[in-house]
Amino acid sequence: MKGLLSNPVLMKELKLRFRAFKSFSGLMFYLAVLIIFVSGFLLIFTQFSTSGFFVPSNSFTMFSVLSVLQMALVMFITPGLTAGAISTEREKQTLNILLTTTQSSSQIIIGKLLSSVAFLILMLIAGLPLYSIVFLFGGVSPGQFFTMFFFYLVTLIAIGSIGIMFSTITKRTIISMIATYGAMIFLGGITAFFFFVGFSLEQMMMSQQQNTQGLTTFLPISYFWASINPGVLILTLLIPDTKTALIDTVGISFPNWIVYLIFYVFITIVCLTIAIRKLRANMKTNR
Template sequence: MKGFIFNPVLMKELKLRFRAFKSFSGLMFYLAVLIIFVSGFLLVFTNFSVSGFFKPSQSFLMFAVLSVLQMALVMFITPGLTAGSISTEREKQTLNILLTTTQTSSQIIIGKLLSSVAFLILMLMAGLPLYSMVFLFGGVSPWQFMTMFFFYFVTLIAIGSIGIMFSTLTKRTIVSMIATYGSMIFLGGITLFFFFIGFYLDEIMTVQQNTQNLNSFSPFTYFWACINPGVLIFTLLYPELRNTLQLAVGIEFPNWIVYLIFYVLITVVCLTIAIRKLRANMKTNR
C-alpha cells in the first residue's frame, strides 16, 4: 500500500498539478460558480433586502440545489483532469521513458489517478465554507452532509477511473476526452431516459393487463434509476422520493446500495483494464 501512495509518479504529478496556473484558475472558476449561486439564492429569498428573513426550509432548498450543482461540476471537471493522464505522456513521447523506470503499471496508473483525485478533493474542501452557511441557517443534518460528500468521492473516483482507462486505450487525448464525456452523458442523461422509457412501457403493460391494483416488478427500470447520479442526489435529499420510486417499481432494495456497488465495480474494472493495457499498448506501438 505504501508503494502506491508514496511513489515518484504520484509525487511528480502532485507537484506539477498544484503548481500549474490552470489548476488554480479552474479552482477559482469552480468557487466563483458556487459563490454566484449562493449569493443569488440568498438575495432572491431575502427579497434583495438586508432585513429579509431566511428560513430553515429555504436553507435546505439551497443545500439541495447546491448539492446537485456540485455533483454536476464534479462530473464535468473530472474527465478533463483524468482523460489525458496517459495519452498526454504518449503524445509527448515520455511514456516510453516512464515505462523503463522501476515503477510498475499499477503504481503509474494509481499515481495518475490519485493526483487527479487529490485536486478534486481540494475543490470539494474549498467549497466547505459555502456549505457552512447552510448550517448557520439550519435545516440540514450533519449526516446528510457527510453522506453527500461520501457519494461525491465515490463518483469522482469512478469517473476518474473511466478517464484513466480511455486515456490508456486511446492514443490521442481528444479521443479519450470525447469517450469519457460520452460516458458521463450516458450515466447522467441516457440512464434517466431509459428509466422513463421503461417506466412508461411498464405502465402501458399494466393497463393492458388490467392489473392497476398490483405493483409492477421492474428490475431493469429500477437499475437505470439507481445508477443515475441525479436520481441518487434527490433520493438522498428527499427520502419520500425514494419510497415513491421503490413503490412504483415494486422493489424495496435501497437504490444507494446499487449505486455504490455499480460504481465500485466500474472503478475496479476500469483500473484493471488500464493497468493491463498500459504496457501492452506500448508493445503494439513499437
C-alpha cells in the first residue's frame, strides 16, 4: 500500500481524472442509464399505476438484468478510459519527458492502470444505492452480490490491461481504442459464436460416427469458449439452471468460473508484461 501511494504517476493521474468535468459527466451518464432502467423496470411490473404492487419475487429478475447491464457498461466504458493512457502521452509529446524521470516502466504502467480502475470502482460504488432496491424486496443473498462485484473487478482489470497494452504498442489513440473494442467484441460476442459453431460441428461429427454406446458428450473446446464469455459467466452465477444446462451440453462438470478467473488473470499478467517491456523498447535501458 505504501508503494502504491508513493507512485507519482498514480497520484498525478488520480488528481487529473477526478478533477476533470468529463469524468463526472461520464459518471452521471452511467448512473442515468441505471436509473432509467430501474425506473422502467418498476413501472412495467407495477403496470404504470401508483396503486400497483411490486411482487418481491421480481426483485431477483431486476437484480439479474441489472447485473448483465452493469457488466455490459463496464465492458463498454473501460476501453475508453485505458486505450489512450500511453498513446495520449505520446501524441502530446510528453511521453519522452515522463520516461526521463526516475519512475520505472512498471510504475508508469501500473499507475496508469490503477487510476482508471479507481474511477471504474467509483462508478460501481455509485450504483450501489440502486441495488438497495433489490435488497429492500429480498430474493438476493449478499453472497451473490459480492460474487458479482468480484467478477466485475476481475473483468475490468483485465480489460484495462488490454487497453494499456494496445495503448503502449500503438502510436495513435484511435487505433488503440479500435483494437481494444475489437478485443471486447471477441470476448463478448465471438466467443459465444465459436461456442455454438464448435458445439454444432462436434455434434455433427458424433452423429456421423453413429455413437450408439451412450457416451457422454465431451466438448472441451466449446466449453472453453463458453467459460471465458462474460455473459455466460453472469448467467451461470445468477441462474443455476443455466449452469446445469451448460454441464449437460458439454459434458464437463468443472466450474466455469474457475476457468474464467484463470484466463482473465493470465490475460492481465501477459498484457501488463508486454506493456512494461514495450514502453521503453526504443531505449538502450529498459527499467
